Amino acid sequence: MNSEAFENHILPVKNKLFRFALRFLNNEEEAKDVVQEVFIRVWNGREQMDEVQNWEAWCMRITRNLSLDRIRSMTRKRTQPIEESFNVKNYGLTPQESAEHHESMERISGLIAGLPEKQRQVIHLRDVEGYSYNEICEIMEIDLNQVKVNLFRARNAVREKLMKIDAYGL
């Protein structure tokens, strides 16, 4: 692989890697650092690239490992969730509706952040990034059964909380 192939094939996945790292780290700068490190690792390991069947999943796996390493090495408290800016232009909402929308997006962000780590990863990989179960197995280095169990638990935990919020405004 030369730097041109790197630029055309590897670099475009940066946003997926970034979102995945962000899921762990909750901090954009840290997530960007992780993505940069992933790219350096990929470049250094480019000789093995031919053996890798799904290099995107491979990049995602490195992102996951580096993010987990970073969390472990961070003795400091987890950073506050970043002020996420949600795109509300598409809906043509009134200011009040837009505030409500923003609030509900933040609530869901909080719900997902509150899930156990594996569930959080699985639901992100499946529902945000749209990976197949097999790809998720590869990225997370767990078996198919565990992927399904974690996804089931994650979706239902979120659903339950959403129903509670809907019913009691909690």
Add this chain to the structure above:
Amino acid sequence: MDSKKIEELLEKYWDCETTLEEESLLREYFQQPEIAEKYREAAPLFRYFGEQKNKTINDSAFDKRILPAATKKDAKVVHLIRNSMRIAAGVIVLMVAVWFMRNELRSDQVSPEDTFDDPKMAFEETKKALMMISKGFTRAEQETRKINLFNEAQKEIQKSDSEKSQL
């Protein structure tokens, strides 16, 4: 898409039996502004997923920073060439400086008359030099004697003062 289909898909979704295509259908469906009341718990979730997917690295300089950093080997070659040019320039400057200094020193040096071959002459020269120094010393001694005058005068004054006080 009719609401029955949506309901079916949603049930499958909660049971984790939907395919990727069906899930993207759901995401698409919930992007529209008018959503039936009964899907109120699901709609924000799918909207959230859709919006998360649009989240990107919000930094235009990121690629520029990442490429040289990641593809270091290429960058290293460039650096090596650049560095060797720097070193060569430094060496040239140093050599020119040394050459000029040597020239300068050579022209400044006044080679003294050689006395090494004749010991008598060398002795005479040394004697002359030592005499010159000794002459300087004697003259200086004469001058310092004058200062002694002051000391003596001071003693005299002190003496007369003490005599006065005794009286």
